[in-house]
Amino acid sequence: xxxxxxxxxxxxxxxxGTLMEMRNITLRFGGVVAxxxxxxxxxxxxxxxxxxxxxxxxxxxxxxxxGFYTPSEGEVWYQGKKRPPMKPYxxxxxxxxxxFQNIALFEGMTVLDNVMTGRLTHMKAxxxxxxxWWGRASREEVENREKVERVIDFLEIQNIRKTPVGRLPYxxxxxxxxxxxxxxxxxxxxxxxxxxxxxxxxxEDMSRFILDVNDEFGTTICLIEHDMGVVMDLSDRVVxxxxxxxxxxxxxxxxxxxxxxxxxxxxxxxx
Amino acid sequence: xxxxxxxADGLRSVPALLAxxxxxxxxxxxxxEKEYGIWQSWxxxxxxAEVEALALGLLNLGVNEGDFIAIIGRxxxxxxxxxxxxxSVGAIPVPLYQDSVAEEMEYVLSHCGARFVIAGDQEQVDxxxxxxxxxxxxxxxxxxxxxxxRKYDHRRLHQFSHVQEQGRAARDEFTGxxxxxxxxxxxxxxxxxxxxxxxxxxPKGVVLSNRNIIETARASxxxxxxxxxxxxxAYLPMAWVGDFIFSIGQAYWSGFCVNCPESxxxxxxxxxxxxxxxxxxxxxxxxxQLTQIMIRMEDSGTFKKKTFDHFMAHAGKVGPDxxxxxxxxxxxxxxxxxxxxxxxxxxxxALGFSNVRVGYTAGEAIGPEIFDFYRSLxxxxxxxxxxxxxxxxxxxxPDGEVRSDTVGVPSPGVEIRIAEGGEVFYRSPGxxxxxxxxxxxxxxxxxxxxxxxxGDAGFIEEASGHLRIIDRAKDVGAMADGAMFAPKYVxxxxxxxxxxxxxxxxxxxxxxxxxxxxxDLAAVGNxxxxxxxxxxxxxxxxxxKQVLDAIQAHIEETNESIAQDDMLSGCQVHRFLVxxxxxxxxxxxxxxxxxxxxxxxxxxxxxxxxxxxxxxxSVYTETEVTYEDGRKGKIKATLEIRDAKVVPVTxxxxxxx
Numbered sequence: 053x054x055x056x057x058x059x060x061x062x063x064x065x066x067x068x069g070t071l072m073e074m075r076n077i078t079l080r081f082g083g084v085v086a087x088x089x090x091x092x093x094x095x096x097x098x099x100x101x102x103x104x105x106x107x108x109x110x111x112x113x114x115x116x117x118x119g120f121y122t123p124s125e126g127e128v129w130y131q132g133k134k135r136p137p138m139k140p141y142x143x144x145x146x147x148x149x150x151x152f153q154n155i156a157l158f159e160g161m162t163v164l165d166n167v168m169t170g171r172l173t174h175m176k177a178x179x180x181x182x183x184x185w186w187g188r189a190s191r192e193e194v195e196n197r198e199k200v201e202r203v204i205d206f207l208e209i210q211n212i213r214k215t216p217v218g219r220l221p222y223x224x225x226x227x228x229x230x231x232x233x234x235x236x237x238x239x240x241x242x243x244x245x246x247x248x249x250x251x252x253x254x255x256e257d258m259s260r261f262i263l264d265v266n267d268e269f270g271t272t273i274c275l276i277e278h279d280m281g282v283v284m285d286l287s288d289r290v291v292x293x294x295x296x297x298x299x300x301x302x303x304x305x306x307x308x309x310x311x312x313x314x315x316x317x318x319x320x321x322x323x
Numbered sequence: 324x325x326x327x328x329x330x331a332d333g334l335r336s337v338p339a340l341l342a343x344x345x346x347x348x349x350x351x352x353x354x355x356e357k358e359y360g361i362w363q364s365w366x367x368x369x370x371x372a373e374v375e376a377l378a379l380g381l382l383n384l385g386v387n388e389g390d391f392i393a394i395i396g397r398x399x400x401x402x403x404x405x406x407x408x409x410x411s412v413g414a415i416p417v418p419l420y421q422d423s424v425a426e427e428m429e430y431v432l433s434h435c436g437a438r439f440v441i442a443g444d445q446e447q448v449d450x451x452x453x454x455x456x457x458x459x460x461x462x463x464x465x466x467x468x469x470x471x472x473r474k475y476d477h478r479r480l481h482q483f484s485h486v487q488e489q490g491r492a493a494r495d496e497f498t499g500x501x502x503x504x505x506x507x508x509x510x511x512x513x514x515x516x517x518x519x520x521x522x523x524x525x526p527k528g529v530v531l532s533n534r535n536i537i538e539t540a541r542a543s544x545x546x547x548x549x550x551x552x553x554x555x556x557a558y559l560p561m562a563w564v565g566d567f568i569f570s571i572g573q574a575y576w577s578g579f580c581v582n583c584p585e586s587x588x589x590x591x592x593x594x595x596x597x598x599x600x601x602x603x604x605x606x607x608x609x610x611x612q613l614t615q616i617m618i619r620m621e622d623s624g625t626f627k628k629k630t631f632d633h634f635m636a637h638a639g640k641v642g643p644d645x646x647x648x649x650x651x652x653x654x655x656x657x658x659x660x661x662x663x664x665x666x667x668x669x670x671x672x673a674l675g676f677s678n679v680r681v682g683y684t685a686g687e688a689i690g691p692e693i694f695d696f697y698r699s700l701x702x703x704x705x706x707x708x709x710x711x712x713x714x715x716x717x718x719x720x721p722d723g724e725v726r727s728d729t730v731g732v733p734s735p736g737v738e739i740r741i742a743e744g745g746e747v748f749y750r751s752p753g754x755x756x757x758x759x760x761x762x763x764x765x766x767x768x769x770x771x772x773x774x775x776x777x778g779d780a781g782f783i784e785e786a787s788g789h790l791r792i793i794d795r796a797k798d799v800g801a802m803a804d805g806a807m808f809a810p811k812y813v814x815x816x817x818x819x820x821x822x823x824x825x826x827x828x829x830x831x832x833x834x835x836x837x838x839x840x841x842x843d844l845a846a847v848g849n850x851x852x853x854x855x856x857x858x859x860x861x862x863x864x865x866x867x868k869q870v871l872d873a874i875q876a877h878i879e880e881t882n883e884s885i886a887q888d889d890m891l892s893g894c895q896v897h898r899f900l901v902x903x904x905x906x907x908x909x910x911x912x913x914x915x916x917x918x919x920x921x922x923x924x925x926x927x928x929x930x931x932x933x934x935x936x937x938x939x940x941s942v943y944t945e946t947e948v949t950y951e952d953g954r955k956g957k958i959k960a961t962l963e964i965r966d967a968k969v970v971p972v973t974x975x976x977x978x979x980x
Contacts (some may be wrong), residue, residue, distance in 0.1 A: 063474065078652070201359035211588035213360065264471055
C-alpha cells in the first residue's frame, strides 16, 4: 500500500498514487465499536466506494475522513502526511468536500447562494471588508461567482439558479448539494448516498454527473451507496464493511466474487 | 474582405452580407449568448473573424465545394457561425432537429450524404456515432461542448475551438482558396437545405438558394421595417425554416442581434432579460404562457384577482382598437393608461414582451381568445402563413389589419391562386429550387411556371383580400352522407380550451365524428390541486370522472359553435375519449414540429377508434411507448368512452345550403 505508482483502470484511466490512507482505524462510542481496525487507501483520480449493510459503519467511516469524528485508534494519512486531529472546517480547507445523506442545505436561500457557500473556504476578505462590500470582498465575490457559475453550468441547474432550495424537488436538491461540494474545488469529494431515494432516471443523471466530475476535473471521489448496480458501474475499487469490520477490498469484480461479501451483503448471486 | 462589398448588387450570398455587416455595423452586437450567468456578446466584426477561422479550419479538414455539412444542436452562436462558415467554403449546411432519435438522423444524414457533422454536445455526438456505420459518406465530426467526450476516439472527432485554431494557423495556406470560393457564391448557389418535418411519410430535403433566402429576407424586413437595433431571441429549432429566415436571413440582411438562451429550461427568464423587439412563436408557446398566467392568477389573492379581471376586461374592450389606431373615447383611454401602469405593463414585463414591436405567430391556427388577449395588452401580435418550400412567407398581416381568423394578405412579391378544389397555390422569389434527390415530388409540388401547391385548402375573403385557411387539403374529406369534413377546424376549436392540449377528430367516410382528447397536464393538474383531487399519474388524472365531465362540457360547447357553421355543422363530435398518454413525437404520433400525424394515430389506436364507433362504453388497450432514452415500454389502460350532446342541424340551415 505504500507504492505510489498507481494503476490503469479497465476503461484506460491512469490512477495516481495514494491520496488518503486510513491506517488501522478504530472508532468507539462508549462500549459500541463502530469501526474496528480498518485500513484502506484512496488513490488520486479514482472512484472509491464503501459499501455494506445498514449499520456497518460506512457513514462513520466517512465522518472520520471528513474530520467530524476523531478515530479512537489509528492514523489518517492525507497527501503523504499524517493528519493530526482536526475540526471539519480545517479538513475542508485541505480540499475535502462532502455531501450529506440527509440533505443539509439552507432551505430559504437560493440555489446560487447555497452553492456560493461552498466557496467559503476560499474567501479571505475580513469581516470589515465583507460588511462594507469594499476592496477585496467585492473582487473575491466576482471571482467566486465565476467559479460557481461554471459548476452551475456543469450540473445543468441554470434554470433554478434563483429558486429557493426549499421549493425544489428532492432529486434537484441532491444535485445542488453536489454543486456546493464541487464549488469548493475539492481534491477529495465524499458523497454519502448520492442516489438514496431517487428514481431510475435521477440515478442515471447523477451517475453521469459523478463520472463527468471525475473525468473533467480529475476529482477523486469516495462514495457510499446502497444501489449495487450503481456502485459496480461507477467505482474503480470497493471497500466492503460489515459490523464495523472490513470484509473485502478490490475491484467490483473481485468484490462480487468474494464469498464473505456475498454472504454478508449481496446475498446469493442470481443464476 | 473589402473585395466582397460591392454595394447592394454584390450582396448575393450570406457570407457577402456578413462582410457588409462587419464593415458597416462592425462594432454593434451580432450575437449574444447567456453563459455562466452572463450575456456574452460578439460584434459583427468578431463574428466575421470567428466565421472565417472556422471556414479556414473546414478547408483544413478537407471540405469540398458541394459537400453537405449537417449541423445538430440547440441554438448557439457557434452553430449559426457553422452554417455561414459552411456556406463560405461552398458547402451546404443542413441543420437537423436536435431532438430527433438516431434512426431519424440516420435517414437524413444518409439521404444528403453528409461528409461532415457539427454537433452541439455529447448527446448529439453519441447519436451520430450510433448510426455512423450505415453512413458511407460520413467522414468527420466536430463538437462544441467537450464535456464527457475526452475519452472518445478522436481520429475522426474534433473539438470546435481546435478546428478554429487550426484554421487560424493555416491562414496563409488557405485564405486564397477561401476567397476564391466565397467570390464564386451567387444568387443561384445553394444557401441551405432544410428537411420538412414530414406530416406524411419520410422527410424531404428542401433546397433553398441564396436568391430564395435573401430576396425573402429583404422583402419581409422591409414589410415590418426591421432595423439593425432590433433584438430577437433564437429559441426555435435551428432545423426549422422560420429560425433560418429570422436568425440568419433577416438578421444578416437587417444587421440585428440574435440572442441565444442559456438552456431550453431558462428560455422564459432569458426572454424577460432580453425583451426582444421582434418575436416569433408558434401558437403553443402563447397558449402555454397564457395558461401559466391564468393558473397563477387563480392562485393569487382576491383583490389582485379582481383588479386583474377588471382591467383585463377593459383591455379586451379597447386594447385592440388602440393598437390599430382607431377612435377610442377619452375616459377609456385614461383607464387604459391606468391599467397599463397597474397591470398590462408589469404583465408584459414578466412575459418578456415589454419591447415587442412586431410579433408573429404561425404554424397552426391560434385561438381567438389567446390572440386577443395578447393584442389587448398592446402587443402587436400578427399571423403569417408560410412553408419551408416558400422560404416561410406566403401571406402575412399588415399592421392595422390583424384578425385571428385570417392569415393576411400575400407577402411582398408573392402571388396567390386558389385552385378549383380549394387548394392554395403560390409563386414567389422564395420558391424552393427542388426537393433533393426527389424529382418526382418536386414535379408534383411545383409546376413549370413556378406555382407551388401548399397542400392547404383555403379561400380569399372578398371584402378584405385576406387569405383564410380551412384545413390541410388532404385532410378535408367527406363524411358518409357527403357533408364536408374538416378535422383541423374542429380540433383547433377544441384546443382553444386550456384544458385540452391536443385533439384528433375522426370522421372521414363515417356517419359521424368522434374524437381523441389529450388533456393539458399543467392546466388540469393545477385545477385538480385547487379542488383537492388526488392523482398519482397522468393516466389517472386523464381518466378522472370530473376531468371527463369538464372535457365533455368543452366538447358540447364546441358542438354548439360548430352547428352555427352551415358548411361544417356535420362535424360535431358525437363521442369522445381522453387518451391515457400524451401524444409524442418520440412515438411517431406527432411531427418534430408537433403537428398531429393523423394517419399514424388512426392506425396505432385502431382499437380505440373502433370502440368509438361500436357504441361500447369502455375499452381496454395496451400501448407501446418509447422513453426518452430510446427504451420501449407498455401502458395498459381501460378508457371510458362518453357521448357528447350534439345540436341537431336545423332544417333551415339545410335548406340554405
